[in-house]
Amino acid sequence: MFSTITREFYTSQLQQLNATKQRRQCTTYEPLDSTHVRLEGRTYLMMASNNYLGLTHHPSVIASAQEAITAYGTGSGGARLTSGTYPLLPQLETQLACFKESERALVFNTGYMANVGTISGLLTKGDYILSDALNHASIIDGCRLSGATIKVYEHNNCEHLESLLKALPTTGKRLIVTDGVFSMDGDIAPLPDLITLAKRYEALLMVDDAHATGVIGQGRGTAHYFNCSQDVDIQLGTLSKALGSEGGFVCANELLIDTLINRSRSFIFSTALIPAAIGAAQQSLTLLANDTSLYTQLQHNIDYMTQALLRQGIAVTHKTTTTGLVHDYQPTPIFPIIVGSAEKALQLSQQLFEKGIILTAIRPPTVPQGASRLRLTVTAAHQESDLQYVADTLGQLI
Ligand SMILES: Cc1ncc(COP(=O)(O)O)c(C=O)c1O
CATH class of the missing domain: 3.90.1150.10 (Aspartate Aminotransferase, domain 1)
Incomplete structure (x- = not known):
């Protein structure tokens, strides 16, 4: 019931936000x-x-979205594992894996869902996540949802990160996770140093390229910028920023992608992206790769x-x-x-x-x-x- 106490709680919360601008x-x-x-x-x-590339209004991207609707309709009708995998989805995943120089890709409905579903799908209680202090909220939420122990390292500070890694127990899996290009500051994660630490302390390394895809490394993102694609275990991105569409994606090896298909709840329990979004993203990637x-x-x-x-x-x-x-x-x-x-x-x-x-x-x-x-x-x-x-x-x- 929407009681007076409940109403007062929400009203006062909004008033407080007003007061602090x-x-x-x-x-x-x-x-x-x-x-x-x-x-x-x-x-x-x-x-x-x-x-970033102005692709939301590019004539060929719009045409590709329209063609996708004409071919496959306005909605996907269901989750990927039930009724939703129409041909454009695996086609886009092949394109993304190739673009990011990775074994395989998996598309999610948003970048937010990709982060939440990937981190919570791969890590669990008893594992350890090392997360940059300025990581995006969707990374933070994924870390919390996983149940793993979270250690936050000072922004881009590899010395601090190493001190945290050194102090970890030997049990459990480890994940180092960072924005590639930081969303609110625009600076770039020191990927080569993070790779060194990931190898030294046997941690998976995950980079969120939401603001790096289409932007640095000939548009292929942070790993390409530093010429180290083969050393990054998980490259995450979004279709919603430079690619002018909607959706998120993860690029990784077969084993990790297969694990996500089976363990990632934001992937499993959500209706697949609509054809228009996939059609637009396919054409944006084609443009980026060829021009x-x-x-x-x-x-x-x-x-x-x-x-x-x-x-x-x-x-x-x-x-x-x-x-x-x-x-x-x-x-x-x-x-x-x-x-x-x-x-x-x-x-x-x-x-x-x-x-x-x-x-x-x-x-x-x-x-x-x-x-x-x-x-x-x-x-x-x-x-x-x-x-x-x-x-x-x-x-x-x-
Ligand atoms: C670094 C970062 N990761 C993930 C996301 C989420 O992506 P999406 O907007 O596609 O949900 C954002 C969006 O603001 C972001 O800045």
Whole structure:
């Protein structure tokens, strides 16, 4: 029963979020193309999406989604293991395995479900998970659901990770798990060092390439970027960001994929992805594998934005120092502009909105207290004039 006490609980919880500027709301925008949206008759420039290659509106990707619907209908009708495996799914999995230089792939309905289902499907009570402090929420949830003991290592700190590995008992399986490109910071995991530790301490290594697929390593992700695909046990990704579709995937050897088909609850107990999503992802992958121009354009735009922000004196962590000199340059499209308080981030986001730019304020609990930010993302579809306008406007406001 929805009692007064229950109502008061939820009301007070929302009021508390209001008071700390952490309350969230969904805003409905009408997408016009991959970089513009409309709201109440006004057009805005989208600088907050993960549509890194602009593929959501690519004519051939749209056509492929439409063909998939025409051939196989609007829904899959059931879970993969009951009624849902129509031919496009294994075709896409073959394509993904080849793209990621892996033995085999398995498609999930979202990247979130891929993380939750993979980690909880492979690890259990008595096992150990070593997880980077800035890993995505879906990794954290997968770790919790597995029942394994979770050890969190300081962000990208391999010395700390090794000290935790050294202290583990000899029983149980071990998994080191990291974002490839970190979702809120845009920096890259030190994969070669993680591989060394995984080998030394006999741990499985899993990389979440949600923000690396289509983005680094010729679009093939973090392992390809470091030229070490054969040494990463599990490469996870999503179809929903650079690939312009919806869904998640895992690439690994036959044994691990077969285990997931039998043990991963988010895979087993959910209706298979719809044909339109698979058709779109197939064509996005085809484009990415055969045509380097989108990837090159994204890299150009990342570089352009880095320089434009630098000229405005805006320091972007991992791309600039506070003196404004580029050091440790990392070619990712995520620019975290850290402003501190949630209030300040919201205020800037609103000012940018008034200037026709959508740049969402990212606040706790997504990022730590005091590290609220604007998470600026650049795509291949942005024009240089768009990027310049955003950098100039930020320069005036910050
Ligand atoms: C690092 C990371 N992993 C996984 C996901 C989840 O992917 P999806 O949006 O496809 O569920 C996200 C999405 O925000 C992410 O940033």
